[in-house]
Amino acid sequence: MAPRPTTLTELLESHDALLLDAYGVIVDGAGALPEAAPLFAELDRRGTPYAIVTNDASRSPETYVRRLAGMGLTVAAERIVTSGSLLPGYFRDKGLAGARTIVLGTEDSYRHVMAGGGEPSPLTPGVEIDAVAICDDAGTPFLDGIELALSAIVRAVDAGRRPALVLPNPDLVYPKGGGELGFTAGAMAMLIEAALARRFPGANLVFDRLGKPEPHLFFEGARRLGAKNPVMIGDQLETDVAGALAANIAVALYAGVSRWQPGGSITPTYLLDRLAL
Known part of the structure; x- marks a missing residue:
């Protein structure tokens, strides 16, 4: 079955929590991506449970908090689940x-x-x-x-x-x-x-x-949020999408490093072009 194009608003209406990849979704090597700060502000305003689930093994959650703060993003350490x-x-x-x-x-x-x-x-x-x-x-x-x-x-x-x-x-x-x-x-x-x-x-x-595409990070992220029906948003088929599917979690492929093609071995649940609400 082909993935369904969706919007962030639809995802929030259909799922009880968000799991977000870091690189390629909220940040890249140059800093925060444009939609990241408005996204976190709106999630906090709505009270939507969310966590960053990242293959980053170079930073502790506390170091990650400081790095994000330097980019103008405020995220609590308990919301950050790292492969490290x-x-x-x-x-x-x-x-x-x-x-x-x-x-x-x-x-x-x-x-x-x-x-x-x-x-x-x-x-x-x-x-x-x-x-x-x-x-x-x-x-x-x-x-x-x-x-x-x-x-x-x-x-x-x-x-x-x-x-x-x-x-x-x-x-x-x-x-x-x-x-x-x-x-x-x-x-x-x-x-x-x-x-x-x-x-x-x-x-x-x-x-x-240890990290994505293994399911451990997804299980931990959902556990911390108390989520029963979360959705993952990531930009890489081989790690974000494959790992979420292995954990039996719905996943939206965000336009970035990977592009889904019909006939491929990994098929996301959704396709997401923008993070704006």
Whole structure:
């Protein structure tokens, strides 16, 4: 069935809460998008429950609040659900307390790993590791970080160890602003996976993906809002739309990075051109 074109007004009439992607929906690399501030003001005026559900693993909710405030957007920390917040639970569940971990990302990315008991390792040639967490393209020179992580993983496997590989942010690209796109954590992981598949055929050395399109962030967002029939608004088919559908949540594809085409493998519930009410 083809997705139905809709408006934000219709979505609010049909659903009891909004789950919003961040990059490409309310912000891009250059700042807040034009419709974001009026949207939040109207949602607050109406008392509509909403949460930002983002694959961003580079910022804590508190850091995110400060960043949004700098763009003129006021959002409470409890409304922000980040993929980075899933890292502490991952490290605990995998028994990775004390694990020597390469972290590609920001200071907040390091804090997420340490909150789960991981011990960040220096990004230096020859480092020995037990885990790799790819959180963001920021914080480390892009190619240098990928090469150091790849080399450390290969050393570990050659020595008979299988390091834990975790990717809280599976996004491949993000909107930088002005019509430009940038590679982010998911693309970094794919490069490493391709190299590992060539070096160790059949070993299935792949990253555990925590954020969208896995359903965990959607479940947490709906739980915080007490929503029974929420709708997700996102701009990427492979993460926002696929993840919402996996969580059995209706989803509107917002005009942005992805374009829905008939015959594709992922079909959103709705198509949304504007966030204005």
